[in-house]
Amino acid sequence: MAVHAASTTVVPAAELRSFAAKVARTVGVPEEDATAIADGMVWTELRGVDIGIKRLTTLVSRIRAGGTRADPRPAVIRESASFAVLEGHEAWGQVTSVRAMRLAIAKAKSTGVGACVVRDTGNSLAMGYYPWLATQEGLIGLAITNAIPLQGPWGSTRKLLGNNAYALGCPAGRHAPIIFDAATTTLSWVGIHEYEARHEPLPPGAALAADGRPTTDPAEALAGILLPAGGHRGFGIALMWEILSGVLSGGEHFAPLPDDNGAAAVANQSTFVLALDPSKSMPHATFLERVDTLIDRIHACPPVPGNERVLFPGERGAEVAAVREREGIPLAPVRVDELRALSHDLGVELPRSLA
Amino acid sequence: MAVHAASTTVVPAAELRSFAAKVARTVGVPEEDATAIADGMVWTELRGVDIGIKRLTTLVSRIRAGGTRADPRPAVIRESASFAVLEGHEAWGQVTSVRAMRLAIAKAKSTGVGACVVRDTGNSLAMGYYPWLATQEGLIGLAITNAIPLQGPWGSTRKLLGNNAYALGCPAGRHAPIIFDAATTTLSWVGIHEYEARHEPLPPGAALAADGRPTTDPAEALAGILLPAGGHRGFGIALMWEILSGVLSGGEHFAPLPDDNGAAAVANQSTFVLALDPSKSMPHATFLERVDTLIDRIHACPPVPGNERVLFPGERGAEVAAVREREGIPLAPVRVDELRALSHDLGVELPRSLA
Numbered sequence: 001m002a003v004h005a006a007s008t009t010v011v012p013a014a015e016l017r018s019f020a021a022k023v024a025r026t027v028g029v030p031e032e033d034a035t036a037i038a039d040g041m042v043w044t045e046l047r048g049v050d051i052g053i054k055r056l057t058t059l060v061s062r063i064r065a066g067g068t069r070a071d072p073r074p075a076v077i078r079e080s081a082s083f084a085v086l087e088g089h090e091a092w093g094q095v096t097s098v099r100a101m102r103l104a105i106a107k108a109k110s111t112g113v114g115a116c117v118v119r120d121t122g123n124s125l126a127m128g129y130y131p132w133l134a135t136q137e138g139l140i141g142l143a144i145t146n147a148i149p150l151q152g153p154w155g156s157t158r159k160l161l162g163n164n165a166y167a168l169g170c171p172a173g174r175h176a177p178i179i180f181d182a183a184t185t186t187l188s189w190v191g192i193h194e195y196e197a198r199h200e201p202l203p204p205g206a207a208l209a210a211d212g213r214p215t216t217d218p219a220e221a222l223a224g225i226l227l228p229a230g231g232h233r234g235f236g237i238a239l240m241w242e243i244l245s246g247v248l249s250g251g252e253h254f255a256p257l258p259d260d261n262g263a264a265a266v267a268n269q270s271t272f273v274l275a276l277d278p279s280k281s282m283p284h285a286t287f288l289e290r291v292d293t294l295i296d297r298i299h300a301c302p303p304v305p306g307n308e309r310v311l312f313p314g315e316r317g318a319e320v321a322a323v324r325e326r327e328g329i330p331l332a333p334v335r336v337d338e339l340r341a342l343s344h345d346l347g348v349e350l351p352r353s354l355a
Numbered sequence: 356m357a358v359h360a361a362s363t364t365v366v367p368a369a370e371l372r373s374f375a376a377k378v379a380r381t382v383g384v385p386e387e388d389a390t391a392i393a394d395g396m397v398w399t400e401l402r403g404v405d406i407g408i409k410r411l412t413t414l415v416s417r418i419r420a421g422g423t424r425a426d427p428r429p430a431v432i433r434e435s436a437s438f439a440v441l442e443g444h445e446a447w448g449q450v451t452s453v454r455a456m457r458l459a460i461a462k463a464k465s466t467g468v469g470a471c472v473v474r475d476t477g478n479s480l481a482m483g484y485y486p487w488l489a490t491q492e493g494l495i496g497l498a499i500t501n502a503i504p505l506q507g508p509w510g511s512t513r514k515l516l517g518n519n520a521y522a523l524g525c526p527a528g529r530h531a532p533i534i535f536d537a538a539t540t541t542l543s544w545v546g547i548h549e550y551e552a553r554h555e556p557l558p559p560g561a562a563l564a565a566d567g568r569p570t571t572d573p574a575e576a577l578a579g580i581l582l583p584a585g586g587h588r589g590f591g592i593a594l595m596w597e598i599l600s601g602v603l604s605g606g607e608h609f610a611p612l613p614d615d616n617g618a619a620a621v622a623n624q625s626t627f628v629l630a631l632d633p634s635k636s637m638p639h640a641t642f643l644e645r646v647d648t649l650i651d652r653i654h655a656c657p658p659v660p661g662n663e664r665v666l667f668p669g670e671r672g673a674e675v676a677a678v679r680e681r682e683g684i685p686l687a688p689v690r691v692d693e694l695r696a697l698s699h700d701l702g703v704e705l706p707r708s709l710a
Contacts, residue, residue, distance in 0.1 A: 078636055081465070082436070082462075083466065111466055112436065112437040113437040114437075140603075152656060153665050153666075155659055178594065180594065180595055229585035229586070230585030233584050233585065234585060243649070248636050276470065280433060281433055302513060303511055304567055307510040310509075311508075312508070313591045
């Protein structure tokens with residue numbers, strides 16, 4: 001698989017991670033949080049999803065404008081043996097989601113299941129990162145976020161619910177962890193913008209225009225409404241995710257603002273994470289063997305014509321990550337320009353490969 | 356809304372419940388389990404879903420043939436503060452799912468979250484009933500089951516995964532609880548059989564024939580493969596549900612048999628239930644108010660042309676149930692014949708309205 005085009009610049013993951021952490025520290029983010037932010041961003045880049053390092057510029061502009069606090073000290077305001085509520089204090093979303101998942105993991109190791117809900121926080125970037133953290137501790141993980149309204153209840157064209165992205169992860173033995181990362185709409189917010197940027201029409205069935213007409217025009221879709229994946233089921237899932245995030249957290253529901261809604265706008269998203277310890281059911285090695293067997297049976301399925309292999313969710317991402325860990329991360333010219341601007345602006349030394 | 360056709364016979368819910376419980380007791384089911392079976396079946400009938408009382412005949416034939424144990428004494432074989440594993444001992448699925456949810460509810464009230472996984476059990480009928488039980492205790496609930504393979508991994512035509520039905524529920528204050536009940540395929544196993552019985556074609560995009568061609572013929576679909584709802588997302592959800600049920604339970608995965616696969620065949624399905632106590636996050640009345648506000652905002656959305664009202668998941672079922680509680684449950688002639696046969700066969704007195 002080709003992992004980069006000729007016009008890209010290849011940066012080693014470690015250099016990119018170190019640069020991102022330094023940038024975050026330079027605008028006042030404490031070391032531990034800066035490391036978490038950089039890790040999550042580079043995890044995303046390694047898997048070929050361009051919603052990682054591009055957000056570094058957003059982080060800096062939001063902290064400067066006051067929309068995001070550099071050192072928010074998110075606090076556990078309610079806690080029981082398996083559940084906690086985290087007041088995000090306008091933190092950057094990655095910071096609270098990592099803390100929430102670490103807390104859920106600790107609780108799951110103790111009681112079997114741990115959950116944590118966060119309010120007053122920002123965008124957490126790729127949701128798959130948080131269940132992946134759980135899989136690194138041998139646990140099954142779930143992460144859910146609410147988001148700016150983009151879809152309606154089933155049978156209406158009023159924007160009421162976000163695409164409410166979510167991800168589930170499960171550790172394996174011989175194989176990479178299963179990471180299933182999805183939005184509840186056919187296309188994500190980011191996805192629609194990507195179609196717009198590429199001047200490509202949307203696939204049919206993804207959106208309605210403001211007047212209720214089906215549309216394949218990205219601009220019309222952004223002015224209109226996204227359709228849920230799987231019809232009424234996508235709405236049902238999005239609604240339940242809204243309840244588990246915005247309603248259960250005590251934060252905003254049906255009205256969260258994205259981080260990029262003006263750098264000074266205080267983010268009011270909510271997230272929910274859950275971890276479950278399979279070693280409370282059977283010896284851990286047995287569980288991993290069972291997951292490996294499951295994956296082997298998926299791989300043994302004959303592909304439909306035109307499909308080379310049958311993959312499990314997260315498999316391609318793990319393969320791309322292995323190549324990029326070894327060969328470096330290809331960055332598009334626009335990303336390189338952003339990193340140069342941050343370096344110049346903050347006096348943080350550029351990665352050697354970009355200097 | 357018309358709740359019954361002229362050819363149906365109307366039976367009061369209490370009479371049907373009492374008859375079903377007596378039938379179960381007559382074939383050796385202990386009183387508590389018989390009551391749970393009858394409650395769940397009538398709950399389903401009240402909501403207008405025909406997968407309730409029709410299963411009474413299956414229960415009797417399975418117990419007689421030895422595929423289901425009348426008095427299985429399902430045992431908790433592993434337990435931690437928030438998690439338990441239940442060995443189903445070839446119980447009827449409703450019996451284990453109710454026990455599992457009661458256990459999860461008790462754990463959630465104590466620790467915030469409770470989960471329970473069951474193996475070696477049968478079909479649990481409508482999954483919505485179990486989160487509904489959680490809502491009756493003020494909790495958020497989730498129930499998942501694996502099932503006989505009907506769909507493939509994304510990009511293959513080999514049957515590997517069930518439609519793996521699931522349901523989520525949330526209590527409300529002024530409104531009925533939200534109950535979102537779905538399969539991971541576009542159509543359920545039961546749904547395909549209903550199309551077949553009505554001699555109607557399937558909607559496009561629901562199934563592939565055995566050779567991989569898209570088909571709208573129910574018989575071809577049953578010989579072929581069902582397609583997941585929402586494309587690869589439906590596969591991702593079904594796979595994670597298989598992990599949380601069949602893999603985590605230590606039971607069969609990718610190979611469970613349905614209850615109706617011959618009455619002597621031992622059922623080997625797995626189920627997973629989870630309950631979460633929102634009063635661990637905020638005062639319970641506050642949570643219910645927040646859910647009511649959410650529902651009010653859904654109701655305030657303008658419907659698309661041709662849609663009279665915008666509903667939340669479970670709303671129509673609750674409305675039908677209110678009418679049927681008052682006016683009785685309309686039973687189709689085939690159901691009445693089944694009940695008459697059971698009455699005659701077991702010497703259990705028919706409900707007065709059917710005598």
